[in-house]
Amino acid sequence: MTTTETSPNPTVTAPARKGNPWLPTLHGTFLVTRIELLRRRPSTKGWIFYGILLAAILGLGILVSVLSTAEKTSTPLELVLVLVLGAGMLIGPSLSATSINGDSGEGVLAPLQMTHLTAGDLAVGKLLSSWFVAFAVLVTTTPFLVYAYARSGWHLGELLLVLVVILFLVLTATAVGLAWSAIAARAVASVSLAHLTTGVLVIGTLVLFAFTAPLVSDTMTETDRYVAWDELSDEQSTALEDAYNTGDFSAVDPDALVCDEETYEYGIAHTERTAWMVLINPLVVIEEVSPLVNPLTFEEDGRAAPGIFANVHQMVSSARIGPTEADAQMMEYDECADIATMASGDDESADGGNAYQDTWEQQQEEQAMYPRTPWLGLGLQVLLLVGAMAIVTHRLRVPYRTLRTGTRVA
Amino acid sequence: MTILEEAPPITAAIQATGVARAFGSVQAVQDATLTVERGKVTALIGPNGCGKTTLMLMLAGLLRPDAGEIRVAGADPRTDSAAVRAAIGWMPDQLGSWDNLSCLQTLTLVGQSYRIPAAQARAKGLSLLRKVHLEEFADRPTRVLSRGQKQRLSLARALVHDPAVLLLDEPANGLDPRSRVELRQYVREIAAEGRAVLVSSHVLAELDEMVDDAVFMSKGRTLGDDAARMVAHARTRYRVWSLDVDALRRALTDASVPFEEAEGGAMVSIADEAHAQQALAWLVGAGVPVHRFGPAGSALEQTYMAMEEDRR
Amino acid sequence: MTVQAQAPTGHALHAQGVRRAFGSVQAVVNASLTLTPGTVTALIGPNGCGKTTLMLMLAGLLRPDGGTVEVLGHDPVTAGAVARKGIGWMPDVLGMWDSLTCTETLATFGRAYGLSKADADARAFTMLEKVHLADLAAQPARVLSRGQKQRLSLARALMGDPSVLILDEPASGLDPRSRIELRDLVRALAAEGRAVLISSHVLSELDEMVDEAVFMSKGVTLGESAEAEVARARARWRVTALPGHDVHAALSEAARDWSPVEGADASVAVVHVADADDAADLLASLVASGMRISAFGPVGSALEQAYLSIEQERR
Numbered sequence A: 001m002t003t004t005e006t007s008p009n010p011t012v013t014a015p016a017r018k019g020n021p022w023l024p025t026l027h028g029t030f031l032v033t034r035i036e037l038l039r040r041r042p043s044t045k046g047w048i049f050y051g052i053l054l055a056a057i058l059g060l061g062i063l064v065s066v067l068s069t070a071e072k073t074s075t076p077l078e079l080v081l082v083l084v085l086g087a088g089m090l091i092g093p094s095l096s097a098t099s100i101n102g103d104s105g106e107g108v109l110a111p112l113q114m115t116h117l118t119a120g121d122l123a124v125g126k127l128l129s130s131w132f133v134a135f136a137v138l139v140t141t142t143p144f145l146v147y148a149y150a151r152s153g154w155h156l157g158e159l160l161l162v163l164v165v166i167l168f169l170v171l172t173a174t175a176v177g178l179a180w181s182a183i184a185a186r187a188v189a190s191v192s193l194a195h196l197t198t199g200v201l202v203i204g205t206l207v208l209f210a211f212t213a214p215l216v217s218d219t220m221t222e223t224d225r226y227v228a229w230d231e232l233s234d235e236q237s238t239a240l241e242d243a244y245n246t247g248d249f250s251a252v253d254p255d256a257l258v259c260d261e262e263t264y265e266y267g268i269a270h271t272e273r274t275a276w277m278v279l280i281n282p283l284v285v286i287e288e289v290s291p292l293v294n295p296l297t298f299e300e301d302g303r304a305a306p307g308i309f310a311n312v313h314q315m316v317s318s319a320r321i322g323p324t325e326a327d328a329q330m331m332e333y334d335e336c337a338d339i340a341t342m343a344s345g346d347d348e349s350a351d352g353g354n355a356y357q358d359t360w361e362q363q364q365e366e367q368a369m370y371p372r373t374p375w376l377g378l379g380l381q382v383l384l385l386v387g388a389m390a391i392v393t394h395r396l397r398v399p400y401r402t403l404r405t406g407t408r409v410a
Numbered sequence B: 001m002t003i004l005e006e007a008p009p010i011t012a013a014i015q016a017t018g019v020a021r022a023f024g025s026v027q028a029v030q031d032a033t034l035t036v037e038r039g040k041v042t043a044l045i046g047p048n049g050c051g052k053t054t055l056m057l058m059l060a061g062l063l064r065p066d067a068g069e070i071r072v073a074g075a076d077p078r079t080d081s082a083a084v085r086a087a088i089g090w091m092p093d094q095l096g097s098w099d100n101l102s103c104l105q106t107l108t109l110v111g112q113s114y115r116i117p118a119a120q121a122r123a124k125g126l127s128l129l130r131k132v133h134l135e136e137f138a139d140r141p142t143r144v145l146s147r148g149q150k151q152r153l154s155l156a157r158a159l160v161h162d163p164a165v166l167l168l169d170e171p172a173n174g175l176d177p178r179s180r181v182e183l184r185q186y187v188r189e190i191a192a193e194g195r196a197v198l199v200s201s202h203v204l205a206e207l208d209e210m211v212d213d214a215v216f217m218s219k220g221r222t223l224g225d226d227a228a229r230m231v232a233h234a235r236t237r238y239r240v241w242s243l244d245v246d247a248l249r250r251a252l253t254d255a256s257v258p259f260e261e262a263e264g265g266a267m268v269s270i271a272d273e274a275h276a277q278q279a280l281a282w283l284v285g286a287g288v289p290v291h292r293f294g295p296a297g298s299a300l301e302q303t304y305m306a307m308e309e310d311r312r
Numbered sequence C: 001m002t003v004q005a006q007a008p009t010g011h012a013l014h015a016q017g018v019r020r021a022f023g024s025v026q027a028v029v030n031a032s033l034t035l036t037p038g039t040v041t042a043l044i045g046p047n048g049c050g051k052t053t054l055m056l057m058l059a060g061l062l063r064p065d066g067g068t069v070e071v072l073g074h075d076p077v078t079a080g081a082v083a084r085k086g087i088g089w090m091p092d093v094l095g096m097w098d099s100l101t102c103t104e105t106l107a108t109f110g111r112a113y114g115l116s117k118a119d120a121d122a123r124a125f126t127m128l129e130k131v132h133l134a135d136l137a138a139q140p141a142r143v144l145s146r147g148q149k150q151r152l153s154l155a156r157a158l159m160g161d162p163s164v165l166i167l168d169e170p171a172s173g174l175d176p177r178s179r180i181e182l183r184d185l186v187r188a189l190a191a192e193g194r195a196v197l198i199s200s201h202v203l204s205e206l207d208e209m210v211d212e213a214v215f216m217s218k219g220v221t222l223g224e225s226a227e228a229e230v231a232r233a234r235a236r237w238r239v240t241a242l243p244g245h246d247v248h249a250a251l252s253e254a255a256r257d258w259s260p261v262e263g264a265d266a267s268v269a270v271v272h273v274a275d276a277d278d279a280a281d282l283l284a285s286l287v288a289s290g291m292r293i294s295a296f297g298p299v300g301s302a303l304e305q306a307y308l309s310i311e312q313e314r315r
Helices: A026-039 A044-067 A075-096 A101-106 A119-140 A142-150 A156-183 A187-216 A234-246 A275-279 A282-289 A308-321 A325-331 A335-344 A349-368 A375-396 B002-006 B052-059 B081-087 B103-113 B118-131 B147-158 B177-192 B204-210 B225-234 B245-254 B273-285 B299-307 C051-058 C080-085 C102-112 C117-130 C146-158 C176-191 C203-209 C224-234 C247-253 C276-288 C302-314
Strands: A217-227 A259-269 B012-023 B026-037 B041-045 B067-072 B088-091 B165-169 B196-200 B213-218 B221-223 B237-242 B260-262 B265-269 B290-295 C013-022 C025-035 C040-044 C066-071 C087-090 C164-168 C195-199 C212-217 C220-222 C236-241 C258-260 C268-272 C293-298
Touching (some): A026 B103, A044 A075, A075 A282, A119 A375, A187 A217, A187 A282, A275 A308, B012 B196, B041 B052, B052 B067, B052 B165, B118 B147, B147 B177, B177 B196, C025 C066, C025 C195, C051 C066, C087 C146, C117 C146, C176 C195, C176 C203, C224 C302, C236 C276, C247 C258, C247 C268, C276 C293
Parallel strands (some): B026 B221, B041 B196, B041 B213, B165 B196, C025 C220, C164 C195
Antiparallel strands (some): B213 B221, B290 C293, C013 C025
16 A cells, blocks of 8 residues: 555546446356355365265165165155155255355445446355255265166156256355345344245144144945844844855845944045145145156056155145045945845845955046146246346345344445 | 536536435435535535434435435436436545455446446556555455555545545545655645535644635535635634743733633734734733634634534 | 552453464564553554554464463463453454343343342443443444444453453444544543553554554564654644745754655745754744744654654665
């Protein structure tokens, strides 16, 4: 700062600016992302932490591959995908949720707001930089992903689609973290709120679904008929007992049997009305974009046996379909009618079971192959993303109209 | 310097009239009016919590005023805040730097944030680092910098885009003595280049040597002409130290010169240097053993103290 | 105010050849200083010269790599509890429990110093009075301004009734009036018989506050050379005459040890005077010789002068 020094003073050319722009620009977004990533260059301790994390992921992967048999199975792949989603949804928001109020507390936010960077540049740049770190987690799992994919029976396109959706879900979770960071004054609060939001989506929706089931339940009456053993003559009882033991009902006169009727009331949940709660769950969204597996024909289809995702899809589909006629039929029990059928000789006793079996299998197949609907979940995620970024951009715009309570500009 | 060539004929770089801003129920700035001229250093003086920083934030286009008019380099921060921010170099009172990045990287990236091409931004960053004596830290991460060094980096950061107006919020806070002296000289240099500088500080003795104008602020209001008159008055106060205090006071009383008692001597009011010389010659001639004679310390400090008596 | 009986050696704190490194960075290389009860000692040096590190070691919060520290006759390394009891330390960072009131903050520290609840409350009240915060006693710390927090921090340092006070940049961020009040408060604390070590960058203010000064540069305390420099600076008077009058010639004629002022003409000079009497004599003779003098007095801050000339050599 001495006056005597004659250092060259290079002239700089910064373009003139007008108005109060806020939209993100390509140059600005790129620059902010770069700054944020440079700042996040891990220290030695950080590298060690990431090393441990990577080792844990790989270790788990190897464990799964050792424990599993040689036949086709999609479970390892599904586990990796859930792990990637889980890690991404933890890491992304953890980073983004401190990046606005944290920066402001450190006094490094306002100097950037003073430059030509717009609020949009800062918002998107911070979002992308946090998201890239989560992306890196995905990259670290690649070796195991390749192995797990090779034996999963999935097609490449299907895997890529699921990966894209996972990255999108992580992006949204990161944006929500960023929004909390723009709203809350303290980093502790915004990180908790960000994870709470994720928790509500992942666990809260399931809990809510379970707890709302009684609210959408209808009372159904069901009539079961039994043979009234007490009122049978000795011959009749003996004949019926023999018939049950031998399977030969020819000696039984079904019309002579006295039957008792019992009426039960039971509730059935019309889960088709609350299934949307499950559909907005990020894990369900992932499952809803992964391939359908037909439980009857998977071998001919070149697929592995239904894994976690396929089973979850089936459960979700069952919830979406709700109670059906077939369910009601399967519930009813009519001993007298069964005996009549068997006594008439029209049907073998096993056939009754077969009919039941067929209905059940049909239902399983119907549920398993029920069309996938990730749209509700994805739609909500888009809304969250857009909403969160709107909040962030709005709160980053200067001149500030309002400040986070208990904070200063800087 | 391109600034001079491009400077419009008006000399006021900042013009603020009746600016007000509240945070919730707290009225941080009630009525602030000030003018900062090109080529001059203006001081913003007031107690902690009087609204200086809030006012500076509004001038910088970071905070929206509730009322009042602000023009920075001819632009209104409310509607044209991008132009205002482009014209302003702001050095915040809070020290912040990107721990992981080197000093040169920091300046280059901030330069690029102003859309200065990377090579130019780098060259400018290097020259500024030299200017603030941080060239040896150019490639070291900013986390190794001490508080005073960070302060100097912050000053360099405010100058990256050759701003026409410089807002310095407590720039000397935490600086070591030599850096304070250098900062004083550097600020004068910046003003000599035709830029307008608004600087706040609590060390009034240092401001005395650095500024052309002073704006006093108290409880959210800028004090206009009153304060200017008080500064002018304070500049006429001289202090006389004598080995024999009684002799001095007797001489003054005998000549019916009004004076205030001060430790080791007296305070008198003297219009200018010529009168001062006459007064001193008279005192010495009257046999008063004067061993010190001169203006009574910082005019700004005296004004501040006179003005701020009702603080509590 | 009761201050414990002083150590028989006559000094409250004595450090000899103290050094400390952080990794490969030698923060303090060789520091020696002595604090005497009833005096205020300044610790002066550029940013990053090791002042704060030295203060941390004196306060018993950081273990020196070498050298000896003695607080009231105790070594903070081996007898940490006793040494810390005698020391009040005010850090350069402002840390407060936002939601506790001033009284609660101080009383809690009083309890931490082992006072009974009643004593701690009483002492908290006394300390708040002393630092002019009594009317904010029931306010939570978060509503305090920076200057008020600074004063609360000082009060906190005084809760243990220390004989040695270590103040790291206490005036940093204070407004002008608070600075003057702090100055008076520090002098009052010294007058009670405490030894005070204070660091600051505003040397003109230290000039009026301190009895002794320790200069520090690159981790080394400068001993007698610095003292001599301060003494020399204190004896430098600036003579200003009306424009066009040649002070240089007059001083040469009076056979005085003088030097010109950079950037000024012959009407201004700096002259060496032995003491106030000598200064009065010189002024009388100059005026008698017809020199038209408009100002006559010490050259700015003696500490600043000394600091700048010491630093100049070291660059």
